[in-house]
Amino acid sequence: MRRGHSKSRFGCKQCKKRKVKCDEAKPSCLKCVSRRQNCSYMQTTLPAPISPASTSTPSLSSSTAATSPSQSQSQPVRTRPLSSISTDDASNSSFGASLFEAKYTLLHLEILDHLRSHRLGFDKLHNPALDKFLELAFSEAYQMPYLMDEMLAFAAAHKSTLLTGDLQHLYRTESIRLQTRAVSQVDFDRPSDSGSLAPFLFSTFLGQHVLFDVFSSTLDFAKSLDKLIQCFSLHHGIRSTASKSWETVRHLMYSDPSVDYTVSETLVPLTTEGSHCDGLVDHLEHSGLEQQVLATYTQTVKVLQYLFDSVHSSDTRRMTALQEWPIRISTEYIQLLQQRRPEALVVLAYYGVLLHYAREYWAVGDSGRVLVSSISSHLGDYWSDWLTWPQQEVEQT
Template identity: 90%
Template sequence: MRRGHTKSRFGCKQCKKRKVKCDEAKPSCLKCVSRRQQCTYVQTTLPSPISPASTATPSLSSSTTAAFPAQPQRQPVKDWVAPLSSTSTHDAASSLHGPSFSEAKYTLLHLEILDHLRSQRLGFNELQNPAFDKFLELAFAEAYQTPYLMDEMLAFAAAYKSTLVTGDLQHLYRTESIRLQTRAVSQVDFDRPPDSGSLAPFLFSTFLGQHVLFDVFSSTLDFAKSLDKLIQCFNLHHGIRSTASKSWEIVRHLMYSDPSADYTVSRTLVPLTTEGSHCDGLIDHLEHSGLDQQTLSTYSQTVKVLQYLFDSVHSSDTRRMTALQEWPIRISTEYIQLLQQRRPEALVVLAYYGVLLHYAREYWAVGDSGRLLVSSISNHLGDYWADWLVWPQQEVERI
């Protein structure tokens, strides 16, 4: 008898060219994902569950860190998933042959990730904060009506699950996290003003910002490449600031019982005066460094933001996490340019941000990245700048 057929009939072009069996996963098979190469399929009459996209981390690609391209308007979730019920038997039967059923975008894996997101509260089960609970409640309510927000929330939760497992499962969750983030970003039109009362832009920007920070902190690149990745992350956060600010007033009134009170995430400017002394040594070094007035002003404003955040992290456990994203949102373009030029003073300021990271080391998206960042900057600058880095090094070693 003839041996049964074992080759993949509908495999991708790359696997066919290499003459290997393809698992036919969409938009990219696992073999192409592992080889970090583009995966393309021959056009068929069946729609793919996920639009073809690059498997590289979208949040750090050149196209993403620039302005997000205009995309088609969002579709409600009911157009993305197969219908579960109908008003009549006839409607239910006909729905099985409709486009909604054949183009279902979510799988059992996504349901598992969604359940994990709900039950584990993104890894913050021990964090007792009414504003955070309200934030998650708003996020879920909006995500069921906004597919790109649901995709990014699932992507972020998949990234979290990847930190809890090893081996093939870790690769599975990380790959799915990348795919979902790619799909989410491809749907968003950041140039289009948000709908009146829409929370999706703010919520999406918040999850995306945290996700991008995780992508940076979990990389195993050398210092130079990691720094480039971090700078791209900071540039992306400037776009996030613009997007989130459009919905902030709506979010503030829904999340806080007293919207006029001091709140966790603020659009206001940093106070004129700060209370702490964490950055006093850094300010003294900068003032005696002989820098020109414009550069000194840039550093002074950046350090002022740092001191404001150091003051705020002691107010609540939640601030330790939100401060991580608030600093890249608040820093100026001029400081990012100095950091891109590898100016030593800019790297020292970044080391102080590493201390903020270290304060939030129990957050799964950060881990020990603060200590590693301070150590990498110290090794890069050498002994000449050791006096500038005394406090950051002592702080990450002390706690």
């Protein structure tokens, strides 16, 4: 006898082309949804056959699709429903992946609530632009999943500092996992990313988060220094990213036209006035260094002095200065740090003073004092004169 026909007569075009059985679900069959491809059906006037299984428990797609011609003509289409968005459309949108993947749990909702209610511990820094910054961040995060992941990761890191034991470990682990997922999603070469505020906001949160990871670790000085050098290298990428959308951010966040908030890829420091680094400059000039190496140190110290001037002129600069220095330093100085050059470590100790000035900030804490003390112990008594001012500064304040 002739075998029975098992193929679907009214399947979608894609399943027919692949010669596989289609479940005929509308508007997209399950096979097309799982393959994340567009699903379309041939025009036909015959009703789709109803299987015995579907007569007892009708599916949501079949019930919602069963509308009469009169109903469809009387109800004008004003918006495009989510059910009509194909997987191809979703893959081209910034939020499309969330339509098909359950990326967030109740734990993430709790972290989001912590992010909103605690404002990440920024209150003590007295930054008048903080409210506007967080408002912009939330607005962009709902469109860019990688920014949402990094904001949640940063908030989880903050919450871990308020807890102990297993709960602290839970939030610290989730913070690292979310940060890893966020970084894996970033593609700043896409036009949708490079032209938005999300890259700048993401870079800001990531830069602070990496600093926290470095200074909250319990590694020895050598391993901590390696992580700090990696952090500085990351900030060079942040500088390039931030410069693309800084003008937009500046106009949205700052209303005072007389203040210069310039951020560029060159980042030439402004003129300096203070004398905090005079002793360091004197030691460098009499150390017999090669001219090229001396020029690298001189430029780096000039950036330090500029930041010391800005911190002493405004309390709002305490947090931004500690992230601005690694953005402004040169690749040549980072290479000298990698070589463990003593002069480079002394300059890093002066950066530890900037960290100490921002010790009220939870992501920094007592890391400035620890950094200065670790460098002093590593270099020994021979370099004690070079480190006199940093040690006095972290001990007296």
